[in-house]
Amino acid sequence: MSKPIPGNILFNSLRDKPVIIMAANPRVIPGVATGILRAAKDLNSAIIFELAKSESNLEGGYTGLKPSDFSSRMQDISDEVGHDMWVLHADHITIKKGTPEEVEETKQLIDAQIQAGYTSFAIDPSHLYNFEGGNLREELSQNIDITTELAKFIESKMTGKPFGLEVEVGEIGRTDDHGRVLTTPEEAVTFIKALNENDVHPQVLAIANGSAHGNIFDEAGNPIEQVSIDISQTKAVAKALRDNNLEVRIAQHGITGTPRELINTQFPKGDIVKGNVATFYQNIVYDILKVYHPELYNKAYNWVIDTYKEKAPGKKNIEIFGKYAKFGIKQFFDEIYDVDEDTLHAIESLCYAETLSFLRAFSSKGTAEIVRKAL
């Protein structure tokens, strides 16, 4: 079996090279993960596969996959495709309340992820922000404390095995009266220095830099491209990390909807080292089902609209479906996972081609060779 490689070796071997490594979220696995991995193999590119805590947890999450399911399916696909340079990453291990019970529950999930063979982890208590704090350090104290506790927990459970660590400062997509709230360079430096003092050494930092997760819409409910990522702020955060000799670079979340020519020509590659793409692939699956299995697509579409229209009063159906279609995956899991060969072939082919284009935009061709040598 082709096991995933440790995330820290990937990130450290590529640090300050002008590349971004794609972190693909195969929310629906059949066809999607195979197409993505084939593209990575053909470009000799390293790649990360990830699902967030909301998507894959001990109850299955909204993908219907427990950590052991995700891991074993990915290892099978890696065997089938024959690509070795991939990381299995736990995305958004989110802590929202910060209570001892929540932390304890989260440790059980992490334990299951480690037993399933995960090689990289993103701890995310970024929602916990003390707005009354006297200084930055106090404002971030709960995030620092919980990130430290969970990072130490991972370290003890990994029993000496290397692993990747991503942390998060600034909740992605959060808005206030002035628009999206952005992470400042001082905030990023304060946060990482505090973690390093606690002997926690992440390789990547997720920041709030103007992106949002998932499909996005304008006020009239029409789907729009995502061009809101603040490039200069992102560069300023990366520069501050470098100037302070902190060996951490940036993870870009919420790339779906960002034009690839913008990624290719404007994203600071090497400042951003990890690029998360998730909803994009889910959209491909639904687009294919729409043509190949209209009855299944319509059933899923109607279920999503009926189930979630009350949560989105006044919104058009296109926006409700765009935002909540992810919950249809578990609801129609058996049918989606049981589609015929022609459908699978179409999903895989589209995911393959789109991934080639992403990997090109990320300049990640050949990165697998660099990581291979570092192992």
Ligand SMILES: [Zn+2]
């Ligand atoms: Zn994210």
